[in-house]
Amino acid sequence: MPTRSYTVIMNGVTGRMGYRQHLLRSILALRDEGGVVLPNGDRITVEPVLVGRNSEKLARMAQDHGIERYTTDLDAALADPEATIYFDAQVTSERVKSILKAIEAGKHVYTEKPIAETVAEGEELARAAAAAGVINGVVHDKLYLPGLLKLKRLIDSGFFGRILSVRGEFGYWVFEGDLTPAQRPSWNYRAEDGGGMVLDMFCHWNYVLENLFGSVQSVLAKAVTHIDQRWDEQGKPYQATADDAAYAIFELDGGIIAQINSSWAVRVDRKELVEFQVDGTEGSAVAGLFGCRVQHRTQTPKPVWNPDEPTDQDFRAQWHQIPDNTEFGNGFRAQWEEFLINVDAGQPHRYDFAAGVRGLRLADAGYASSREGRRIELGS
Template sequence: MSTRTLRIAMNGVTGRMGYRQHLVRSILPIREAGGVELADGTKVQVEPILVGRREEKLRELAQLHGVEHWTTDTDGVITDPDVDIYFDAQVTSRRPAALTAAMRAGKHVFTEKPTAETLAEAVELARLGQEAGVTVGVVHDKLYLPGLVKLRRLVDEGFFGRILSLRGEFGYWVFEGETQPAQRPSWNYRKEDGGGITVDMFCHWNYVLEGILGTVNSVTAKAVTHIPTRWDEQGQEYPATADDAAYGIFDVTTPDGDPVVAQINSSWAVRVFRDELVEFQVDGTHGSAVAGLRRCVAQQRAHTPKPVWNPDLPATEPFRDQWLEVPANAELDNGFKLQWEEFLRDAVAGRPHRYDLLSAARGVQLAELGLQSSAEGRTVPIPEVTL
């Protein structure tokens, strides 16, 4: 059995997402398993190159994980002819220039999102990726999570009948940083640095809605800054100029042409009273389901109870017990790792990845139009994004 090695420049691995999900839980396990196996039995091994701006931290991570190569020279690693893939998990403002350079250098590209701060930039990246003839992929991790995999299977099997609505709840309390350190970086709360929950999360909600339901046609949103003052990593007080909560209603059309109303609340100023940090409930004429990161429970029409509203008596029905667990029926690995493996197979084959830069551009568009909707207080239609 033959083996080939792909050298992957991983930019942004000193950040939380780049390190935990992409290096530790994806690329390193793939390397330890001997690579990704292709359909013909060939093994594709991976060799990460750690890239970033903090030399000391890169050296520390390389030593900790047995990674031979690391560098602070982004331009040099992008133009290195021995590098096959460029991965980007930097802050959004630095991403377009790096992705552009990598694609022009003939590298396959896999990237976090948002891919750019504006729709125009995101579309230009998608156009360049098409012209460059390389395989490009954008992280759509939530569609690979066990809970949403099960939810999508229910859709494919026709479990819901005609889908009526989707309700999503995402978020948790992010400490202000005054008495307890914040669990998110301070730039997330500064608009001038690319922060804001609408920009951060609406790109996720776009691909989730597309992947579960269908085409997103319009958005009605309200973006707010609930916590106006926060404290940064040095303990310095600063004004929060970006939104920390966004409440969105989305008009969606299924592939069968059925209209669906989707509502998703996103907040870094909410305390959690649900089973997981994100949950989606889909209701249809024949059944309903609630999916989180890992679990999915469902209730068929025939098993739906008949509650009666009576505010004078305490509720005695065990509502949660009336739902059945949806089994995985397969071993579901880490979502980031699964998409990495799919992307690596596509890159080796030289074929397009199903989640490309145009899908990322639609996410940027939804964030832009969500902020526009909030500012203007109206529903904003979503035009088709084309190259």
């Protein structure tokens, strides 16, 4: 079986998400398990080159995982002709200039989102990638979650009939950092460093909505900074300048209404950290990270409003869990495999920089709606 090896420059994987999901559970897992086997029997293998600002962290990570190459010099890494793919998991504020360097060096680019801080910057990246003819992709991890894959299966089967609405609840309590250390990095709460709930999560919600239900046509949003003082990784207080919550109504193609609350200042009273309820004429579903519960119209109860007596119905018990019916792997790895196959075949990746720009446009519209107190049209 012919084997082709790809060297991937991985910038910013000392952070939690970059390390756990992209390096450890995706690239290193593929390396250690022999790569990706193509339908014709050929094999694609991968080898990472680590890039970051902290040489001690990089050296420790390389030693722990048997990685030969690491550097704090991005330009030197990009000058290596054997390294044909660049991956970016840095803070958002550092992303654009690094990706532009990678494109100029002729590298195929795969990146976390948001791909930039502004629509103009995102469009610049898309134009540069198109002009250079490099394959480009943006992480769309939530589409690969078992819960949303089950939800997609229901949509494709026609289970819902005509879909009426989507209601999403996302978030959890991110500790301020004084009594208990915060479980998210402090830059997430500084607008000047590219932080903010709208910029972060509306890029996610855009691809979830457009790939499952329909393109977003308009948004009415309110962005809020509920907690304005937090403590950083060194225990020092700082002013939180970025929004830590956003409440939005999206109008989609076909008249579907989506309402999504996103907050890092909410305590969880639901089965999973994110849940989407979809209601249709024929049935409803509630999908999370892993599970998906359904209620068909033939099994829908008939509650009667009576404020004088407590209800005797257990409404949550009236829903039925969708079985797995398949083995769900790590979603980040699954999309990495797709991207590598696209690079190997010279084919565009379906979730490209243009998709990342659409996410930025929604975030931009969300901020404009919040500032101006009105509904913002996006158009087709």
